[in-house]
Amino acid sequence: MSEPPPSVKPTAEALTPSLQPPVNQNPGAYEELHRKCRDVFPMCFEGAKLMVQKGLSSQFQITHTLSISTANTGYRFGATYIGTQDYPGGETFPVLLADTDGSGNTSATILHQFAEKYRVKLQGQVQQGKLAAAQGTFERRGRLSTYGIMLGNTDLINQSGIVVGHLLRRITERLDLGAELVYQYDKRSGQHSALSYAARYTAPNWTLSSTLGTAGVQVLYHHKQHDGLQFGIEFDANLRQAECVTTFAYQAELPESAVTVRASCDTNWTVGAVFEKRLSPTLPFTLAISGLLNHLKGQGKFGVGLIIGA
Amino acid sequence: MADMSDISRLDQPSTFHQVCSHSANLLRVGIQYGFLPFVIYLGFKRGGQLPTGEYVELGLLSLLWG
Numbered sequence: 001m002s003e004p005p006p007s008v009k010p011t012a013e014a015l016t017p018s019l020q021p022p023v024n025q026n027p028g029a030y031e032e033l034h035r036k037c038r039d040v041f042p043m044c045f046e047g048a049k050l051m052v053q054k055g056l057s058s059q060f061q062i063t064h065t066l067s068i069s070t071a072n073t074g075y076r077f078g079a080t081y082i083g084t085q086d087y088p089g090g091e092t093f094p095v096l097l098a099d100t101d102g103s104g105n106t107s108a109t110i111l112h113q114f115a116e117k118y119r120v121k122l123q124g125q126v127q128q129g130k131l132a133a134a135q136g137t138f139e140r141r142g143r144l145s146t147y148g149i150m151l152g153n154t155d156l157i158n159q160s161g162i163v164v165g166h167l168l169r170r171i172t173e174r175l176d177l178g179a180e181l182v183y184q185y186d187k188r189s190g191q192h193s194a195l196s197y198a199a200r201y202t203a204p205n206w207t208l209s210s211t212l213g214t215a216g217v218q219v220l221y222h223h224k225q226h227d228g229l230q231f232g233i234e235f236d237a238n239l240r241q242a243e244c245v246t247t248f249a250y251q252a253e254l255p256e257s258a259v260t261v262r263a264s265c266d267t268n269w270t271v272g273a274v275f276e277k278r279l280s281p282t283l284p285f286t287l288a289i290s291g292l293l294n295h296l297k298g299q300g301k302f303g304v305g306l307i308i309g310a
Numbered sequence: 311m312a313d314m315s316d317i318s319r320l321d322q323p324s325t326f327h328q329v330c331s332h333s334a335n336l337l338r339v340g341i342q343y344g345f346l347p348f349v350i351y352l353g354f355k356r357g358g359q360l361p362t363g364e365y366v367e368l369g370l371l372s373l374l375w376g
Binding site for chain 2: 056057059060062064077079080081084096097098100104106108124125126129130131134156157
């Protein structure tokens, strides 16, 4: 007679349901919806530029910039302070950025986060002795969604300003949907509003994002072929001006040569590229060369820069 | 006959307008002359501890190279 199988008593751990906290799948900020693709596009500049970046400590960094160009010639000094409040995701707050030039034109940014969910961003800019811009953004980042409101250039005397509200929600593991409402009011020109919708689909190697509104349509596609090669395509249709532009860009990195190349071309016959090379593996010197050429208009600009520091 | 004695008061801004104007001016002065020194003060207050653990004495010349 065979022995009955031994009874398996359930353990206390098996009876206790899992109490692990839900995984945070926040979709990020609405403004960074197209960031993956936009980072591939070259930031062309004109003239000569010398930039010295010095990290005085792990929380404090200064920047000296000398530039010679038709648009901007002079010296700029910048300082960045990063606080000591660490949050999950590797972010540290508060962050204070200040930048000024010899004429007193100053820009200031304060970024701080409260209780892992609420984020406040304050920005101000002074140009030629006048307050040119002042903007405040309040954002709530939940587990699956991000809500935000921005007040810009609020003038209580002239009764004018801009209010922007946006939300971005994760629908599935790869699909994010959002919307943005821009409301602008002015005592002379009246009130104007614009509503736009956004969507983003994220795959392991590619990302497709789109913004659709009364002003126009934007569709961006980002493809990462491998660690050293990325592509980006942007389709921008402005319905008010009845113009469409498609831009193709790529970013190539050669770690063995310490070279990074970003280049783009669009349907307006404009070609641009930025070439960056670290001159020495031991010294923090980086050479940057930029070029932009519009074949249709016969216009172009060239820039060269030297970056010393991180 | 209409009383025109208070016509000079029409050109004077209201108290609310004066408060807003002074607040905006104060904000401009604070950003233009106070924000950058405040950021530098915070940086010096934390000290010159590098990510490697090495401690560097900070001074005004540290704002330049070196």
